[in-house]
Amino acid sequence: MECNTAEFVVETGSLYDHFMKMDDSRKKRGIRYSLPTLLLLIVLAKICGEDKPYGIADWVQCRKDMLLEALQLKYPRLPHHSTYERILESHEQTIDKAISEFLGKLPAVEQSRVITLDGKTARGTITGEDRFGVHLLAAYLPQAGIVLKQLPVEKEKENEIVVAPRLLESLNLEEKVVVGDAMQTQRALSSQIVDAGGDYVWIAKDNQPKTREAIELLFAPQKPVRGQGFPPMDFVSAQTTEKEHGRLEERTITVSSMLNEYIDWPFVQQVFKLERRFTYGSSGKVHHEIQYGLTSLSAKQAVPEKLLELVRSEWGIENGLHYRRDVTFLEDKTRMTRKAMARAMACINNLIIALFSKQGFSNHARARRIFDADPFAALSLILRL
Numbered sequence: 001m002e003c004n005t006a007e008f009v010v011e012t013g014s015l016y017d018h019f020m021k022m023d024d025s026r027k028k029r030g031i032r033y034s035l036p037t038l039l040l041l042i043v044l045a046k047i048c049g050e051d052k053p054y055g056i057a058d059w060v061q062c063r064k065d066m067l068l069e070a071l072q073l074k075y076p077r078l079p080h081h082s083t084y085e086r087i088l089e090s091h092e093q094t095i096d097k098a099i100s101e102f103l104g105k106l107p108a109v110e111q112s113r114v115i116t117l118d119g120k121t122a123r124g125t126i127t128g129e130d131r132f133g134v135h136l137l138a139a140y141l142p143q144a145g146i147v148l149k150q151l152p153v154e155k156e157k158e159n160e161i162v163v164a165p166r167l168l169e170s171l172n173l174e175e176k177v178v179v180g181d182a183m184q185t186q187r188a189l190s191s192q193i194v195d196a197g198g199d200y201v202w203i204a205k206d207n208q209p210k211t212r213e214a215i216e217l218l219f220a221p222q223k224p225v226r227g228q229g230f231p232p233m234d235f236v237s238a239q240t241t242e243k244e245h246g247r248l249e250e251r252t253i254t255v256s257s258m259l260n261e262y263i264d265w266p267f268v269q270q271v272f273k274l275e276r277r278f279t280y281g282s283s284g285k286v287h288h289e290i291q292y293g294l295t296s297l298s299a300k301q302a303v304p305e306k307l308l309e310l311v312r313s314e315w316g317i318e319n320g321l322h323y324r325r326d327v328t329f330l331e332d333k334t335r336m337t338r339k340a341m342a343r344a345m346a347c348i349n350n351l352i353i354a355l356f357s358k359q360g361f362s363n364h365a366r367a368r369r370i371f372d373a374d375p376f377a378a379l380s381l382i383l384r385l
Contacts, residue, residue, distance in 0.1 A: 011385045015351075016040055018102040022094050032075045038087050039095065040382055041067070041079065047352055047381065048372035051330045051345075053088075057081035063375060070379065085341060092340040096347045100149055103354055108144035114310060115171070116140045116317045117180040119153060119160045120325065123332040125342045132156055134342045137163050138350070139171055142316035145357025147350040152343060164189055173198035177297070179314045182207055185294075187266055194267040194296050201295040201310045214263050215292040218256060219273040234258055238304035248279040253308040257299055267296040272304075274311060320357075325349050328364045355381050 010016050019036035026035070033041075045056040060067065060078050068076060088095070103109070117139055125133035132155035139148045149170055153163045160183050168178070168189070174197035178184075182205035193200045204212040222231060237254045252275045259271050271294045278287040293311065295302065302310065325331040329349045336342040353364065359381070361367040371378035 010383050013105065013385045015043070015099075015102050015355075015382045018098045022091075022098050025090070025094075032077075033073075033079060033083075035087065035091065035094075037071065037073070038079060038084065040071075042084055042088070043348060043351065043382055044375065044378055046329075046348055047355070047368065047378045048375060049368040051334050053081040053084045056084055066375065070376070085338075088344040089338050089341040092344040092347075095344050096150075099347055099351045103146050103351065104148060106144070106146065106354070106358065108146060108358065109141065109148065112141040112143045112146070113175065113177055114142060114313045115148065115173075115176050115178050116142055116314050117160075117164060117167070117178060117184050118314070118317045118322070119183075120322050121155075122334075122336070122342050122346060124334045125336050125339060127337055130337075134336075134339050134346070136343065136346055137167055138317070138321065139167055140317045140321050142313045142320055144354070145320055146354045147321065150347070150350065152339075160184070161186060161189075165192055168192060168196070177201060177310060179310055181314060185211075187264075190268075190296065191266045199296045199301070200267075201293065201297070201307070201314075203291055203293045203311075203314070205291075211263055211265060211294070212292055214259060215271045215273070215294065218259055218271065219254060219292070236299075236304050238308050240308060246281050248281070250277040250279075251275070251308060251312075252277075253304050253311065255299070255304045255307060263294075265294060268294050269298040270295050270302070270307070272307060272311075274308075321350070321353065324353055324364050328368070329353075 010020070016036060019039050022035055024035040041060050042056055045059040048059060050056045050059045057080060064078055067073065067078070117137065119135055119137040121133050121135045123133065127133075135153040135155050136150045137153050137160050138150040140146070141148060149167060151163050151167050153160055164184055165188070173193055176198045177200070178193050178198055179201045182203050185202035185204055185208050190200050190202070204215060206212065222233070233256065235254050235256050237252060239250065239252045241248065241250050243249070253272050255270050255272045257270050260268055263271075272292070274291045274293065276289050279285075295307065297307070325346065329352070331346065331349060334345070336345065356364045356367045359367070
């Protein structure tokens with residue numbers, strides 16, 4: 001089905017098509033703008049650089065003539081910022097559902113194998129009365145720049161360990177690899193992933209002391225056995241070197257299958273030691289760090305080079321999602337004391353990051369400037385597939 005919006009066409013499966021299927025719980029009386037239209041205006045203004053309801057309202061008002069004609073809007077008086085605030089707060093779950101369904105149907109989702117888990121606190125929601133603010137745990141596809149789903153973590157009564165199983169229950173994990181930081185390194189979560197047809201790659205830190213110590217001991221320098229020499233090991237390694245941002249980074253991963261029958265961890269097939277060495281060009285200063293981890297992927301499924309790539313994908317959620325939400329979309333600097341509205345805004349930020357990634361933009365701040373200069377191109381992101 002297609003419907004005309006002036007010179008634009010709303011394509012089946014487009015973002016706006018998903019908005020049109022949303023339930024509007026508002027009372028009919030006094031409604032001037034439909035819920036899909038209001039969300040279109042919010043997303044359009046955010047694509048073009050606005051991050052607060054005041055800014056969204058001003059941006060829309062400044063492009064009044066263009067929007068009235070292009071969208072065939074009946075009322076010449078465009079929404080006040082308080083209207084956008086009410087919609088974001090009262091329809092947060094509906095917005096999240098529509099955006100998740102839209103993103104979940106993008107071709108890149110099927111093509112992506114790696115899912116990274118990580119949480120982020122929107123610091124702009126922290127107040128004197130609420131020291132936790134809004135914290136969201138996301139399941140992110142680093143290859144596509146898509147958040148499959150995110151769930152709130154009510155930090156005053158739970159943590160990511162409690163929420164992660166619920167998040168993964170809602171996803172298709174068949175032939176996917178779930179990568180997470182030390183917080184996600186849990187036995188029950190490992191079993192859940194493998195039982196669902198997926199695999200895991202975890203970092204082991206002090207929250208799993210026995211497992212970490214066993215892996216560290218395996219990779220410690222070996223002493224020769226009298227009359228026998230050094231004990232046989234199955235270690236294999238891979239290394240990468242990159243120079244960027246004024247520093248040289250060398251990464252070395254060493255992998256072994258020798259602990260599979262020894263450590264008490266479900267479905268473990270390999271353990272690894274990851275060494276990172278940073279040399280800063282301007283000062284010559286060297287920083288060295290070591291991490292240990294484990295995976296359900298066998299040596300045949302993931303050679304050291306592949307495992308190093310998978311471990312690096314966990315860092316991708318920091319640069320590809322969290323950094324962009326903080327720096328490009330000013331999530332931490334935007335003051336929002338109403339949690340539902342903050343969650344809705346975070347969801348829309350995820351959406352725009354996915355849209356920009358789909359268009360091939362690596363610099364999302366530049367993408368916002370480009371679309372602000374050409375709002376019709378921004379509109380096509382919403383109306384077309």
